[in-house]
Amino acid sequence: MPAESYPDDLRYHPEHDWARIDGDSATIGITWYGQDALGELVHYEPPDIGAILSKDAAYGEVESVKAVSDLITPLSGEVLEVNQRVLDAPETVNEDPYGEGWLVRLRMADPAEADALMDADAYRSHLAAL
Numbered sequence: 001m002p003a004e005s006y007p008d009d010l011r012y013h014p015e016h017d018w019a020r021i022d023g024d025s026a027t028i029g030i031t032w033y034g035q036d037a038l039g040e041l042v043h044y045e046p047p048d049i050g051a052i053l054s055k056d057a058a059y060g061e062v063e064s065v066k067a068v069s070d071l072i073t074p075l076s077g078e079v080l081e082v083n084q085r086v087l088d089a090p091e092t093v094n095e096d097p098y099g100e101g102w103l104v105r106l107r108m109a110d111p112a113e114a115d116a117l118m119d120a121d122a123y124r125s126h127l128a129a130l
Contacts, residue, residue, distance in 0.1 A: 025106065043062065
């Protein structure tokens with residue numbers, strides 16, 4: 001498992017999801033803290049391509065050796081792509097949460113929503129308060 005990290009180029013949601021913003025699209029995944037709390041992932045239930053996601057709502061599930069957990073989207077938008085690698089090998093999220101372990105790419109409905117997400121320092125402070 002990689003060392004705990006929270007890259008500065010990402011935005012973070014209190015439910016332990018991250019977003020990498022690129023123009024009007026975003027790549028979404030689970031933070032290091034989130035995957036560590038879940039334990040080894042054994043199944044990923046993604047949204048359908050073309051699905052419309054609403055900020056702060058459940059959009060899929062991950063199952064670990066510990067529990068089944070809803071995934072909460074940090075941004076609203078349309079699903080453009082689902083990471084096939086994670087479907088085939090869910091443990092990829094544990095091995096590389098910010099790289100090969102991303103979950104979905106979406107076209108943001110409102111790019112301004114990203115401004116409400118935390119930067120890395122704010123997310124670290126959020127974790128310290130848990």
